Amino acid sequence: MLDRPQIYTAGDLASVVDPRTGHVLPPLAQVALEEGETVARNLDAEVDGKPLEAFTFHDKGFVVSVGTSRGVADIAGITSGGHAAHLLKDAIEWEYRQSVRHLRGWDPVPG
Numbered sequence: 001m002l003d004r005p006q007i008y009t010a011g012d013l014a015s016v017v018d019p020r021t022g023h024v025l026p027p028l029a030q031v032a033l034e035e036g037e038t039v040a041r042n043l044d045a046e047v048d049g050k051p052l053e054a055f056t057f058h059d060k061g062f063v064v065s066v067g068t069s070r071g072v073a074d075i076a077g078i079t080s081g082g083h084a085a086h087l088l089k090d091a092i093e094w095e096y097r098q099s100v101r102h103l104r105g106w107d108p109v110p111g
Contacts, residue, residue, distance in 0.1 A: 010035035016055060025057055034058065063089045
């Protein structure tokens with residue numbers, strides 16, 4: 001690894017080891033969003049001459065779709081599957097679409 005403090009990375013390009021587990025964090029949106037927030041705060045801090053903060057990941061769990069009507073969820077150590085998990089995934093995606101709909105050129109319904 002090169003020591004280049006003037007270069008920041010986040011998302012799929014970043015390889016971040018969780019100090020609690022010693023494992024590399026997975027390339028998930030949840031991780032990338034938190035990395036991006038830390039990078040933004042650190043860019044502001046660097047411009048202002050303030051100290052930088054270390055990245056720490058706060059796992060909120062995960063929800064994934066499996067097929068067209070099933071899913072798997074693990075939130076706060078509680079695991080569930082089936083249709084309820086798929087509905088939760090749909091609700092999370094709906095909320096995300098609402099949060100970005102103000103962006104210019106964004107069309108939540110493709111085509």
